Amino acid sequence: MIRYALACDKGHVIESWFQNSGAYDTQVKAALITCPICNSAKVEKTLMAPGVVGAKKRAGAPPASPRPAADTADTATPVAMMSPQEQEFRKKLKELRDHLTKNADYVGQKFPEEARKMHYGDIEHRSIYGEATPDQANELHEEGIEFHPLPVLPDERN
Numbered sequence: 001m002i003r004y005a006l007a008c009d010k011g012h013v014i015e016s017w018f019q020n021s022g023a024y025d026t027q028v029k030a031a032l033i034t035c036p037i038c039n040s041a042k043v044e045k046t047l048m049a050p051g052v053v054g055a056k057k058r059a060g061a062p063p064a065s066p067r068p069a070a071d072t073a074d075t076a077t078p079v080a081m082m083s084p085q086e087q088e089f090r091k092k093l094k095e096l097r098d099h100l101t102k103n104a105d106y107v108g109q110k111f112p113e114e115a116r117k118m119h120y121g122d123i124e125h126r127s128i129y130g131e132a133t134p135d136q137a138n139e140l141h142e143e144g145i146e147f148h149p150l151p152v153l154p155d156e157r158n
């Protein structure tokens with residue numbers, strides 16, 4: 001997942017997550033991205049905003065970095081004061097999360113086990129979500145099993 005700061009033709013800055021830069025190009029070309037403030041479909045990438053929402057590494061590291069140098073699991077929890085734009089971004093994140101969780105089975109800590117079974121064809125493929133430790137996530141990545149971190153909302157952290 002990659003986060004871009006986008007700006008509409010009226011200068012509103014919004015933020016959005018994309019699978020990769022190609023996904024961004026496709027969605028912009030199809031005018032799938034609109035400004036949440038004025039509804040303009042004329043949005044384009046602007047400079048990356050500083051990361052204040054710690055929305056990663058709950059269900060594993062992003063595919064692009066299988067071995068994160070620093071893990072925040074047992075250090076201080078990141079906190080942020082959120083601007084209206086961030087609030088909007090957070091809402092979008094929640095929608096994405098709700099969509100994911102509605103359309104997938106919750107398997108809890110059996111996630112690595114279930115993901116592995118599917119990968120090796122022991123059980124049928126389906127959408128699942130659950131928990132994996134950073135170590136388990138790394139193991140899955142090393143076995144070539146694809147999965148993605150579930151967006152985590154700041155106030156849902158442990």
Ligand SMILES: [Zn+2]
Binds near residue numbers: 008010011012038040
């Ligand atoms: Zn706008």
